[in-house]
Amino acid sequence: xxxxxxxxxxxxxxxxxxxxxxxxxxxxxxxxxxxxxxxxxxxxxxxxxxxxxxxxxxxxxxxxxxxxxxxxxxxxxxxxxxxxxxxxxxxxxxxxxxxxxxxxxxxxxxxxxxxxxxxxxxxxxxxxxxxxxxxxxxxxxxxxxxxxxxxxxxxxxxxxxxxxxxxxxxxxxxxxxxxxxxxxxxxxxxxxxxxxxxxxxxxxxxxxxxxxxxxxxxxxxxxxxxxxxxxxxxxxxxxxxxxxxxxxxxxxxxxxxxxxxxxxxxxxxxxxxxxxxxxxxxxxxxxxxxxxxxxxxxxxxxxxxxxxxxxxxxxxxxxxxxxxxxxxxxxxxxxxxxxxxxxxxxxxxxxxxxxxxxxxxxxxxxxxxxxxxxxxxxxxxxxxxxxxxxxxxxxxxxxxxxxxxxxx
Numbered sequence: 001x002x003x004x005x006x007x008x009x010x011x012x013x014x015x016x017x018x019x020x021x022x023x024x025x026x027x028x029x030x031x032x033x034x035x036x037x038x039x040x041x042x043x044x045x046x047x048x049x050x051x052x053x054x055x056x057x058x059x060x061x062x063x064x065x066x067x068x069x070x071x072x073x074x075x076x077x078x079x080x081x082x083x084x085x086x087x088x089x090x091x092x093x094x095x096x097x098x099x100x101x102x103x104x105x106x107x108x109x110x111x112x113x114x115x116x117x118x119x120x121x122x123x124x125x126x127x128x129x130x131x132x133x134x135x136x137x138x139x140x141x142x143x144x145x146x147x148x149x150x151x152x153x154x155x156x157x158x159x160x161x162x163x164x165x166x167x168x169x170x171x172x173x174x175x176x177x178x179x180x181x182x183x184x185x186x187x188x189x190x191x192x193x194x195x196x197x198x199x200x201x202x203x204x205x206x207x208x209x210x211x212x213x214x215x216x217x218x219x220x221x222x223x224x225x226x227x228x229x230x231x232x233x234x235x236x237x238x239x240x241x242x243x244x245x246x247x248x249x250x251x252x253x254x255x256x257x258x259x260x261x262x263x264x265x266x267x268x269x270x271x272x273x274x275x276x277x278x279x280x281x282x283x284x285x286x287x288x289x290x291x292x293x294x295x296x297x298x299x300x301x302x303x304x305x306x307x308x309x310x311x312x313x314x315x316x317x318x319x320x321x322x323x324x325x326x327x328x329x330x331x332x333x334x335x336x337x338x339x340x341x342x343x344x345x346x347x348x349x350x351x352x353x354x355x356x357x358x359x360x361x362x363x364x365x366x367x368x369x370x371x372x373x374x375x376x377x378x379x380x381x382x383x384x385x386x387x388x389x390x391x392x393x394x395x396x397x398x399x400x401x402x403x404x405x406x407x408x
Contacts (some may be wrong), residue, residue: 002249008081014384017372019281019319021155021401022389023267024331024332024334024396024399024400025268025333025395025397027391027395028090028382030149031145031398032169032391032393034141034145035060035387035390035391035394036387038141038230039386039387041070041097041141042137042138042141042386042390043119043124043386044124044384045137045140045141045220046129046133046134046137046381047100047117047119047124047126048065049062049065049116049133049136049137049150050117050124050127050128050129050133051114051115051116051126052065052114052115053107053109053111053112053113053114053115054105054106054107054128055106055107055108055109055112055166056107056108056164056165056166056168056169056172057106057113057163057172057223058112058164058171059083059084059105059106059163059164059301060084062105062136062161063080063084063085063086063105063161063163063343064080064163064214066086066140067079067080067086068076068148069087069140070086070088070094070140070143070212073143073147073148074147074148075088075143075147076325077089079103079175081180082176083162083163083164083172083173083175083176083177083183084163084173085160085162085173085175085176085177085324086160086161086162086166086176087158087159087160087161087162088143088158088159088160089156089157089181090153090156090158090159090189091152091153091155092156092157092158092181092184093156093184094153094155094156095155096155096156096186096318097155097156097184097185097186097199098155098156098157098158098161098185098186099155099156099157099185099186099187099188099189099400100157100158100177100179100181100185100187100188100194100356100363101131101139101157101158101187101188101189101191101396101397102160102161102162102174102177102189102190102191102352103135103136103138103139103160103161103162103190103191103192104132104136104161104162104163104165104166104173104192104352105132105136105162105163105173106113106163106164106165106169106173107127107128107131107132108128108131108164108166108167108375109127109128111127115127115128116267117129119383120403122229122382122383122384123380123381123382123383124380124381125356125370125379125380125404126377126379126380127377127379127380129371129380130194130367130373130374130379130380131192131193131365131374131375131379132165132191132193134367134368134369134371134381134386134389135191135192135193135367135368135393136161138191138368138386138389138390138393139159139161139191139397141162141390142390142393142394142397142398143159144393145162146397146401151398151401151402152401152402153400153401153402154335154400154401155400156184157186157400157401158177158181158320160173160177160186162177162352165311165351165352166314168207168253168254168311170311170312170314171314171352171354173352174190174352174355174356177332177354178355178356178359178361182359185356185361186344186361186362187324187328187361187362187363188352188353188356188361188362188363188364189363189364189396189397190351190352190353190363190364190365190367191225191366191367192223192351192352192365192367193351193365193366193367193368193374194367194368194369194370194371194385194389195336195340195342195344195364195366195367195368195369195385195388195389195392196342196344196345196370197344197346197347197366198329198332198333198336198344198345198346198347198351198364198365198366199346199347199348199349199364199365199366200325200328200329200346200348200364200365201280201317201346201347201348201349201357202280202314202315202316202317202349202351202353202354202357202358203250203278203280203314203316203348203349203350203354204278204279204280204282204285204314204315204316204317204349204350204354205276205277205279205285205312205313205314205350206276206277206285206288206289206292206310206312206313206314207270207274207275207276207277207310207311207312207313208274208275208276208292208308208309208310208311209270209273209275209309209311209376210235210265210272210273210274210275210296210306210307210308210309211270211272211307211308211309212228212229212231212232212235212260212270212271212272212304212306212307212383212407213269213270213305213306213307214226214228214230214231214267214268214270214305215267215269215270216228216267216268216269216270217266218265218266218267219264219265219267220265222264222267223267225266225267226267227268228260228261228268228269228270228271228287229261229268229271230268230274230351231258231271231274231299231304232258232271233301235295235296235304235306236258236273238253238295238298238299239253239255239275239292239295240255241289242288242292242295242344242352244284244288245279245281245283245284245288247281247283247284247289248281249278249279249280249281249284250277250278250279250280250281251278251280251284251285251288252277252279253275253276253277253278253288254275254276254349255273255274255275256274256275256276257273258271258272258273258310258405259271259273259275266286267355274311275292277289277292278350279316280317280348281316282315282316282317285316287292287391290334294358296308300334300389314350314354315354315357315358316354316357316358317348317357317358318357318358318359318360319360320357320360320362321360321362321363325362327408328362328363328364329346331365332364332366332367332396333346335374335392335395335396336366336392339388339389339391339392339395340369340373340385340388340389344366346406349365351365352365365370367389368385368386368390368392369381369382369385369389370382370385370389370400
């Protein structure tokens with residue numbers, strides 16, 4: 001049996017011995033025509049969606065837009081759940097379980113007013129235009145194709161435009177989906193990112209807000225009183241003396257935000273930081289969490305007033321079937337190479353797949369475009385990459401459907 005590790009590449013001989021097949025057939029003439037005829041509509045839909053603000057925990061406007069768009073095209077049973085996921089379930093009680101298709105609606109930008117979008121020089125620019133708006137728009141178009149052609153899932157299918165993937169969204173949307181449908185879901189395809197990288201492993205993380213309180217006071221008359229900024233600095237220095245575990249994988253930590261004090265002539269009464277740990281190794285992540293807690297406890301024992309708030313916890317890889325993961329990875333890589341002209345690399349990352357992975361459900365994360373500037377206001381996608389990316393997504397989704405008893 002062929003072994004699997006996130007990021008592993010395989011030779012043709014290994015793939016043959018492992019029993020890999022090129023599972024994804026080329027699109028039918030009708031589906032190819034749909035791709036060709038809807039290039040401009042896809043771009044216009046990306047533009048419209050990108051302008052709709054959707055910071056994590058505030059995806060209401062995008063969710064309503066997507067639900068209404070699908071409903072107008074004949075979708076039945078589409079809902080917005082309590083986590084603000086837009087969910088289109090199809091035959092979820094069918095024997096054999098369900099395939100879950102995801103594309104997240106939230107962005108890293110806090111804006112609540114319409115966002116700028118600009119098309120120029122063969123590119124589309126805008127905050128969040130690629131991550132993950134382009135994949136959302138592409139999946140919406142394939143939903144339209146399914147509905148127009150009355151396609152039936154072979155088994156169960158759940159198409160979800162999910163919330164809370166970014167940052168402190170803490171994977172809220174996919175957590176809710178796995179809670180609702182988890183026992184029925186047998187594989188996951190998360191459309192996020194582009195065609196150059198396929199994510200087939202999980203980077204777990206833990207994130208905290210650490211607040212320190214002290215006496216404070218006037219900088220002259222109360223000189224010598226305890227200073228929250230100084231005490232927080234001591235904690236930070238101690239955390240940066242920690243050594244990451246030397247076992248396999250990669251482990252990191254970071255203080256990303258420090259805030260405190262009120263003025264130059266005031267001894268700070270409070271200060272806080274945002275601190276995170278990341279690792280693609282579960283044991284290392286747990287070990288670093290324990291080290292963090294020990295540091296905090298040691299300062300509390302010295303009388304420091306410290307409040308710790310857990311902001312997010314993303315799990316590492318669970319006990320996923322390695323042979324199935326290897327098979328899925330190579331089949332999707334072969335598909336992307338066929339449709340886009342270049343074989344993608346594999347890597348572990350923090351994505352919506354972290355939750356199903358932690359529950360033993362295999363899955364992959366990749367997208368439909370090439371571009372740059374993710375998580376910046378200068379983000380862009382290459383418009384020329386959309387036809388091949390749209391074909392790639394179509395091959396994956398349509399594989400789970402039949403039309404009048406025939407292959408799609």
